[in-house]
Amino acid sequence: MTGSTPAPFTADDYRARMRRAAQAAADAGLAALLVAPGPDLVWLTGYAPTAITERLTALVLAPGHDPVLVVPALEAPDAAKAPGAPALTLRDWTDGKDPYALTAELLRADGRVGVSDNAWALHLLNLQRALPGTSYAALTDALPMLRAVKDAAELELMAAAGAAADATFEDIRTLPFAGRRESDVAADLARLLLEHGHEQVDFTVVGSGPNGADPHHEAGDRVIERGDMVVLDFGGLRHGYGSDTSRTVHVGEPTEEERRVHDVVRAAQEAGFAAVRPGAACQDVDRAARAVIADAGYGEYFIHRTGHGIGVTTHEPPYMIEGEERELVPGMCFSVEPGVYLPGRFGVRIEDIVTVTEDGGRRLNDTTREMVIVD
Structure with a gap:
């Protein structure tokens, strides 16, 4: 993720x-936020350095003070072009100077500071x-919901990313599976995501046959065979916002058991979606599915949480998991993706991105959740 x-x-x-x-930050008892290059900085300023190096770049947000972006002098011209640059002050530093002393001037000497999760330990x-x-406190711990509630413009971008992922699935299901390697299908998924407007592909899981029982299987050299169940899980960023969808297809006619497991997962995904409404707890979605x-x-073969948040990254808070009592709020976006994984045999996962509305939920993925037969 580079550039603005x-x-x-x-x-x-x-x-x-x-x-x-x-x-x-003030409400959480923090004296300031220190935001390093990464998704938080992009969301707050629109700025992503073209190269993340050992040179310190940091946005300092302190309640009651104007925001300041500390930036290496050689990168200051690019930072000044960021769409959020007019809303902040740039303070640059040159090699040979101490950027930490410069940054320290912007922080309270005895304050507790929230730091973006991807800040370098060196800095x-x-x-x-x-x-x-x-x-110091990690932002995920101190302000886990900072980016969780999307505004109308963000929701439009999320919906467009979801539609592009749907178009990718509609295309991939028409291509041959049998006799090709998992990695070949994964390459097709990546190509199609880019063709449908993604600027970044984050993952293309293709788990065929027994590999489908590994939820995060890396597509490999296994040749897909007739009779295989194939888990497809893919997504990335389109115009800076994430897509993530899973569908499970079958090469040729499935067995009765394979249909039964797929139907169970489809019903669980529907139950999880039906549990989405303002005021419900995140764990309610997990419990329903x-x-x-x-x-x-x-039950013993559903081995991961039901969902995760998504926005300017493809995995972020909130999480649909037992013990997460945080309430759902309109504008939150997250996955609902139950699965069943039978070791050594096959797996099934069905995933949509869902946003919370004023009276329930809305899916951002609309491809069929029925069993899809491919060649």
Whole structure:
């Protein structure tokens, strides 16, 4: 993810996000936020350095203060072109100078600072030396919902990414599977995602036959055979926002057991989706999907959470998992993806991205959830 986000956001949009983040920091008892290059910086400013190096780049958001982006001088011209640049102050530094002393001036000497998860240890340790009285908390722990609730423009981009992933599935199902390697089908998925507007492909899982029982199987050299169940899980970023969908197809006619397992997973996915509504707990979605699979006798073979959040990254909070009591809020986007994995035999997973509406949920993936037969 390099360069500025192509999404249609203005400097005012980024200014509002930075203000909201600073207020959220204050509400969480944080003296400031320190945001390194990565998805948080892109979401807050639209800026993604073309090369992430050992040179410190950091956005400092402190309640009651204007946002400041500390940036190496050689990268300052690019930072100044970011769509959110008019909403912040740039402070550049040259090689041979101490960027940590510069950054320390923007932080309270005894404050607790929220730090983006992907900040380099090198930078954090040097800041601790410059400000030994400070303490730090990961943003996922301190502000897990910072990016979770999408506005109308973000939801449009999420829907467009979902539609592009759907178009990819409609195309892939028309191509031959039998006699080809998993890696060949994965390459087709990547190509199709790009053809349908994605600028970044994050994953293309193709798990055929017994490999389908591994939820995160890396597509390999196994040749797909007639009679195989094939789990397809693919997605990436389109205009800066994520897609992620799973469908399980069958090469030729399935057995009665394969149909039964697929039907169970389809019913579980429907139950999970039906549980989506404002005020419900995240764990309610997991419980609803898991109950269907457990009642069918396959509970021990559903071995992962029911869902994860998605936005400017393809995996982020909130998580649909037992013990997560956080309430669903309109604008949240996350996957609903139950599965059954029979070791050494086959697996089935069906996944849609769902957004919470004012009175329930809306799917952002609309391809059929029925058993699809491929050649």
